Amino acid sequence: MANMITSELEGLLYGRELDSPVVKVVRALSGHGAVSTSQIARNTGLARSTVSTILADLKRSNLVVEMEARNPGPGRPAVAHSLNPEAGTCVGALLDVDEIRVIVADVAHNVVADLAMPVEREYSPTKAARVVKHAVDTLYKEHSLAYASLIGIGFAVSAPIAPDGRVMRSSALPGWQGTDFREALEPVLQKPIFADSESNCAALAEMMWGAASGSDNFVLLKLNQAVSGAVVVDGKALVGASGSAGEVGHIVVDPHGPLCRCGNRGCLELYCGAGFVAKMAADWLGRSIPVDEIVARAVQGETGFRRLLADAGEAAGRGLSMVGAMINPPLFIISGILAGAGELLLAPLRASYEKHSFVKRDDVDEAHYPVFRVGKFLDNDNCLGAAGLVLRHSSRLK
């Protein structure tokens, strides 16, 4: 039974009739999870009555189920529609430097399983395909899921992927440059393949389930050892001609500054990354200290650690003011290990943004001034976003 529904779902998702109203409705459900009839009408541009008729048909064939909306306003709870969780599953896989992580989600946007496997560094694409296949087989057996229910596999890759499916540059995954990602993985996995960079997947996770929910335009800044990011315009994370869109951490803020691991001088990462905070703390204490401890002790009130996080926030805010003068997104999501400090980081970040911003708070109505928000997923966002690629049907490699 479930397999039959999956085939029908696949027929709709992967068929040719992209312009047909029923496909539009199914894609809206797949991409947005539980939504109301009005939201589907808005997303698809279809008339509300058309949407209602299609939903009734899809319910009869068991592809769609009804539930109470998650965030109903006052009054009568709104009814939400969702793809039937039994209609299909998808997989999100993170190809990290020394680890491959896999999650399984159903088409109703619920995460049902999660597995991380260490791998030897400098693994090949074929090795990656085999590890993912093995992980998926293990998880599907464990959770009594049929491989036939799997509608697609999304990959979060530590490298930029061109729209034609080739790995544009390989820094974290040596030797992968130029690899046709789909050609390398599909023969082993035998499923539709989707792929994007780690950071773009992280942005998608925040957009679908997290702090950017409901926002189609925002910039993500992740303050980890590496400072990375993503630029989302009209619901699409930019890749860029050379795959460097969103590399906010490598804006050169001081051409005479210290050398960066990327080979330039004075990159933003050197002034607001977890590495900067760790190094400053080690200089101060005379011994090394883990970054999560720095964040925790700052939260507990230790002034020196608070100052370090404020310094990082100030540098990040200056960097984001540059983003503000270029693309001026309405929303900034600040994520990564340093974002665990919350307002200790964000308050100085906002103040510094305002100081260096071309448009000041008083220049525009409040609604036109950007919002700064801590990300929801400080861990595992890439992997979740990789599953999101399948559900949103974005970055499919054909």
Add this chain to the structure above:
Amino acid sequence: MANMITSELEGLLYGRELDSPVVKVVRALSGHGAVSTSQIARNTGLARSTVSTILADLKRSNLVVEMEARNPGPGRPAVAHSLNPEAGTCVGALLDVDEIRVIVADVAHNVVADLAMPVEREYSPTKAARVVKHAVDTLYKEHSLAYASLIGIGFAVSAPIAPDGRVMRSSALPGWQGTDFREALEPVLQKPIFADSESNCAALAEMMWGAASGSDNFVLLKLNQAVSGAVVVDGKALVGASGSAGEVGHIVVDPHGPLCRCGNRGCLELYCGAGFVAKMAADWLGRSIPVDEIVARAVQGETGFRRLLADAGEAAGRGLSMVGAMINPPLFIISGILAGAGELLLAPLRASYEKHSFVKRDDVDEAHYPVFRVGKFLDNDNCLGAAGLVLRHSSRLK
């Protein structure tokens, strides 16, 4: 006769059937000028046979005419289709600080008239409407055009315009902030109103007629007294939450640098604008010298002036490397008065971009490295782009 065709064209352009194939074809012709059947099929997603049938119908009703393609390849010259130049006209108007400039173009993308009128500074929206109406009436009389043939008026405004049609900030046009642009102008002009910022219109001019022809993703940098720009993503120039998208000239490159007219310190404009070049030249010569003379004498070979333009190019290249680390467009268009120096400016700009860029030339295939090109329109691009808003049917205020 012409009026009847215009009514039919307006019915198609402003009707409700946006999804109908004939409207798609008409909009492709209106937006792209003379194009082949295949190009229309590509732009609209319609089958080639469908496009052919529609074109035949439109030719019978005189809305479309046939011509030889402007850039035919070797062999048989391709046939291009265009809207009948007699089917309608549009107006582009630039609302500058002390001048209002108007051009008239036909729907086949030919500029047929041009008029600039001085206005007293700090003019009101109503005054602007009246001046434009007067200019249009004058030009239409002079060229024996009927006001009924006018399908829309586009405005290039020295201020950002929100998608809802309100002026977001007013710097060059004091008192305009919050003005509902359409509400202020439509009663006098009685035509559909389109509006975007000067820079976004300039980008549209380069995209429709100029150096970015055929490119849907690029960044424009204009090196005039002010350094301005535009960011075009998927054919759309970004506005930004506070209207500061594309303000590349106001990226703070040195927070301890000199004060900028915007109130910040060390903006990029201070290191690569025409004002910087003029000031340096004046310091050197002991007297002021016009910027166009500096550019001309650099072109003629005077070393000091060459060095000044190289300095400006170097600063601009560093600024664009930041754009490269954020949105990484495949194409940069360099425009404005300094761009008249051509390679004297562009060569150091490219070298500086490469030096500070996160992705170096050797990191990627040549096709993935950005291209730098001098703009086609170093004058009047805003006004031309304003007419382009109408032809592309973008930024219409409803």
